[in-house]
Amino acid sequence: MFIEKIRHVIIVKTAFLNFALTLSATIIRPLIVEQSIVFTYMGIFNSFVLGCVFLFVKKAQPKDWQAMLLVASVMLVLLPIVLVSGGNNSHFSYLFPIIPIFVSLVSNAKYTWITTLIIVVCLLAIYFSSGLLPDYTYENVPQNKTIARTIWLTFSVLFACKFGIEFNRIISTLGNKLSEQAEIDVLTGIHNRRSIMLFLQHAMDEAKLKNTHLSVLMIDLDHFKQINDNYGHLVGDQCLRAAAQCLKQGIRQHTDQAGRYGGEEFIVVIKDANEQKAFEIAQQILLEIAQTSIEIDTINSINVTATIGLCTRSGDNLTSIEHFIELADKVLYLGKESGRNCVIKAAM
Numbered sequence: 001m002f003i004e005k006i007r008h009v010i011i012v013k014t015a016f017l018n019f020a021l022t023l024s025a026t027i028i029r030p031l032i033v034e035q036s037i038v039f040t041y042m043g044i045f046n047s048f049v050l051g052c053v054f055l056f057v058k059k060a061q062p063k064d065w066q067a068m069l070l071v072a073s074v075m076l077v078l079l080p081i082v083l084v085s086g087g088n089n090s091h092f093s094y095l096f097p098i099i100p101i102f103v104s105l106v107s108n109a110k111y112t113w114i115t116t117l118i119i120v121v122c123l124l125a126i127y128f129s130s131g132l133l134p135d136y137t138y139e140n141v142p143q144n145k146t147i148a149r150t151i152w153l154t155f156s157v158l159f160a161c162k163f164g165i166e167f168n169r170i171i172s173t174l175g176n177k178l179s180e181q182a183e184i185d186v187l188t189g190i191h192n193r194r195s196i197m198l199f200l201q202h203a204m205d206e207a208k209l210k211n212t213h214l215s216v217l218m219i220d221l222d223h224f225k226q227i228n229d230n231y232g233h234l235v236g237d238q239c240l241r242a243a244a245q246c247l248k249q250g251i252r253q254h255t256d257q258a259g260r261y262g263g264e265e266f267i268v269v270i271k272d273a274n275e276q277k278a279f280e281i282a283q284q285i286l287l288e289i290a291q292t293s294i295e296i297d298t299i300n301s302i303n304v305t306a307t308i309g310l311c312t313r314s315g316d317n318l319t320s321i322e323h324f325i326e327l328a329d330k331v332l333y334l335g336k337e338s339g340r341n342c343v344i345k346a347a348m
C-alpha cells in the first residue's frame with residue numbers, strides 16, 4: 001500500500017510536469033526560435049490533453065493502469081510532433097528513452113517490456129514513414145544519419161528498459177528485506193511484537209465480520225531467570241530459540257501465527273477454531289517445549305517447560321486486542337500459581 005501511494009505520487013507529479021512543460025514550451029518556444037504555426041496549434045492541443053490527464057490521475061485512486069494511461073497520453077502527443085518535425089531526427093525523439101524508465105518506476109517489468117516494444121515499433125514505423133509526411137523544421141538530414149539515429153534511439157530505449165527493470169528489482173529486493181526485518185524477531189526468527197499485534201488486529205476484524213472464533217495463547221517459559229542464572233544468557237537465548245521453533249511447528253501453518261511478545265513471553269493467534277481445538281494446539285505446544293532438549297555442552301542438556309493462558313472468543317464477543325490479551329495473561333498467571341507447565345482456559 002505504501003509503495004502504491006509513492007507510485008501514485010510519482011504518476012501525479014509526472015502528469016503535472018508533462019502538462020507544465022508542454023504548456024511552457026508552447027508559449028516560450030515561438031518567442032525564441034522561428035517555427036511553423038503547426039507546432040503552436042499542436043502545443044495548445046497537447047497541453048489540453050495532458051492537463052485533462054493530470055486532473056484525472058490526481059483525483060483517481062492509486063491504480064496500476066494510471067501509469068499506462070499517462071504513457072498512452074504522452075505517446076499520443078509525442079508521436080504526431082515527432083512525425084512532422086523530422087521523424088527520428090526530431091529533438092522530441094530524445095524523450096523516448098525516458099518513458100521505459102518512468103514505467104519501470106511506477107509499474108512492473110511486464111508493462112515496461114510492453115511499453116518498450118511499442119516504442120521500438122514506433123521508432124521503426126517513424127523511420128519507414130519518413131518522407132511521407134511534411135517536415136516543418138525544414139532541415140535536410142542525410143539518410144545515413146537518420147539510420148544511425150534510429151539505431152541509437154532503439155538501443156537507448158532498450159537499454160533504458162533493462163536499466164529500469166534491474167533498478168526496480170534491486171529496490172524491491174531491498175524493500176522486501178527491510179520489511180522482513182521489521183517483522184521478524186532477531187533472536188528467535190519468529191514474528192516480533194509489532195507484527196503479531198498487527199496480525200491479531202486483522203484476525204480480530206475478520207472474526208467480527210464473519211462471526212468466527214478467535215483464540216490467543218500467552219506462553220511464558222517457566223523459571224527462566226534460573227536458567228539464565230545457572231547456565232548463562234547464551235543458553236537462555238538457545239531456550240528461547242528452541243521454544244520459538246516449537247511454536248512454529250505446533251501451529252497450523254496457513255491460519256495461525258506465533259510471535260515473541262517480549263522477554264520470555266510468546267503469543268500465538270489461532271483463527272477459525274473453537275476453544276477445544278485451540279486447547280489441543282496449546283497442549284501440543286506445551287508437550288513439544290517440554291520434550292525439546294537444549295544442549296548446554298557436549299554431554300549435558302536441559303529441558304524447559306512453559307505455562308499457557310488460553311482465551312477464546314466468538315466474533316461478536318470481541319472487544320479490543322488489549323482486553324483480549326489481558327484475559328489470556330490473567331489465566332497464564334493462574335497457571336503459574338497453580339504449579340506451571342499447564343494450559344489454563346479463560347472462562348467463556
Ligand SMILES: Nc1nc2c(ncn2[C@@H]2O[C@H](COP(=O)(O)OP(=O)(O)OP(=O)(O)O)[C@@H](O)[C@H]2O)c(=O)[nH]1
Pocket residue numbers: 187220221222223224225226228232233234235236237240262263264336340
Ligand atoms: N537469555 C535471555 N534472557 C532474557 C531475555 N529476555 C528476558 N530474559 C530474562 O527472562 C527472565 C524472566 O524472569 P522472570 O520474569 O522472573 O520469570 P521466570 O524466572 O521465568 O519465572 P516464572 O515466569 O514465574 O516461571 C529474566 O531473568 C530476564 O533477564 C532474552 O532475550 N534472553
